[in-house]
Amino acid sequence: MIGLETLEDPTDTWEIIETIGKGTYGKVYKVSNKKDGSQAAVKVLDTISVVDEEIEAEYSILQSLSNHRNVVKFYGMFYKADLKSGGHLWLVLELCNGGSVTELITNVLKRGECMDEALISYILYGALLGLQHLHNNRIIHRDVKGNNILLTTEGGIKLVDFGVSAKLTNARLRRNTSVGTPFWMAPEVIACEQQLDYSYDSRCDVWSLGITAIELGDGEPPLSDLHPVKALFKIPRRQGSAKQQSKRK
Template sequence: MGRQAGFSAGSGAGMLVSEGDPEAKYTELETIGKGGFGTVCMAVETATGEEVAIKKISLLQESSNELCVNEIQVMRHHKNGNLVNYVDSYLVDEELWLVMEYMDGGSLHDVIRETRMAEGEIAAVSRECLQGLDFLHSKQVIHRDIKSHNILLGLDGSVKLADFGLAAQLTAERSKRRSAVGTTYWMAPEIFTSKPYGPKVDIWSFGIVGMEMVEGAPPYLMKTSRTVRQLISSGGTPKLQNPRQQSAWLRDFLRCCLETDEDRRWSAQELLQHPFVTSAKPTSSLTPLIVAAQQFMADRRY
């Protein structure tokens, strides 16, 4: 019980984890992801047959404890149609099990890797992600790790932000952050130059996701992380390889996201009014794309 008490102590909201045995409540079906933190599996709630995803995080590393507390607090306190929904959390031996809704369409990263996205589809994903970011930012939360891997999809075309381990809650006393966290290729210039930063770091990161959707990968992917830091902190806005192949609206949308001056970079709320975003197709238009990506991946496996 020592670890459990210690784990909940920082929450400020009583126990962060539920009592009970999740192994009795859920039947695991398959592993759907692995990372430095642990594994993610798909399971069903035995009583209802409802599908869930269970993220199992090892608590043996001190750093992961903080990430777990962060992720649970953000997900528990901030529910929105464009954020992956929190269900419950449990301690099982030396692991935290984070139970959340299962997104049956995989990640945006899978779609980008397997297919080519049309502008209407890029705009639909952009609108949904910006709605999620606008909600988080209105609650003074910065995500700090926006990338295609952390944007999950449903086969119905739903688009949701996930993975809140690096999120930061701003307060009146602490309205900016300084710590250099995130994933290098998606990080904003003000993080690399150690300036205090706010929610607009997420907008830069989403601009890089926009470039991923257009080109299949973030800029500078083949370069070392040190070179990327130098290029982003001093080299200005990353450029599309073939800008003339894209509409003026899309190019302008990316420019508004990837403005190196944080003050001039548009907010999520402003970007939701951008003509590129307001021209988006309905999310149901994403279904054929998601199905095609899953089919390509399945074909490769067999």
């Protein structure tokens, strides 16, 4: 386990400029390096007292695998102690000023247009290269979706958010824990929630990327009009129906 007391204070190096987003874990800020003026993004996690398993996993993946052009760069993990409100963990990452591809398709649709297929292809190709890098190192992302694919101002495609990613060891080349965002989850991942003898491997990320392709074309993933829990029951049935139709052909 990483000891919080061993981490540097982020305010010695980084200065917050503005808020650029927030999620269930906390907020994301644009920061500036006090020494050289370079900019980055920092994910500030809500008050914590220990580094839990998810944070450990994300830190490990970012530290070892962010050297790929399609994975967000990692600049370090810091801890800002606060006796009144509790401490905050900072994950300092590459700044992707272009936002997420979900934001991109949302803005395109607001103009009454559709995303060009060549651009969709370009985004998916970059995401695939990033996933290939993860899979070659036996990592399953487990939450591939438009919000976790970011754009840089130079046109870079970056995979982000490895909080629920999993390492496949030699002893365990498949996983049996159900995680992810419902509409993008592969049937075999959903099945792990319902039947303990089910498992899955890195191919579940390919399914999720396929759903992301639909998201980029239509603006939303399939079944998005349903409550997420209802969608979880529908997705495996749709796969079964598709297999039956394939056999008939």
